[in-house]
Amino acid sequence: MVRTPLTQAERERGERLGRFLREARGGRSMADVAARAGISAETLRKIETGRAPTPAFFTVAALAGVLGLSMDDLVVRSVLVAA
Structure with a gap:
């Protein structure tokens, strides 16, 4: 399928969306946040x-x-607000 x-x-x-999530993550490690969310660190990256x-x-x-x-x-911070 194409x-x-x-x-x-x-x-x-x-x-x-990526910028907003990265800012919200702050000093927490990518691996920790990803594990808690049930996704891989690579997916979060x-x-x-x-x-x-389009996750x-x-x-x-x-x-x-x-x-x-x-x-x-x-929605407000990442989808509707222009960068």
Whole structure:
């Protein structure tokens, strides 16, 4: 199955999400946050760097829970707010 290429807006939204999650992680290690969210550190790295601009909803929800963020925070700060 061939995946439809992402638009520029989708790529930018993924980069904003990644920046916001990285900032929210603060001084906590990537490995610790990823393990608590039930994902690999590599998956978190890809999300934070924008290389995985469209992570699964449940992955984002798990990260939000670990980082003490609401889904509203994520929507407003990373999806709607332009960089």
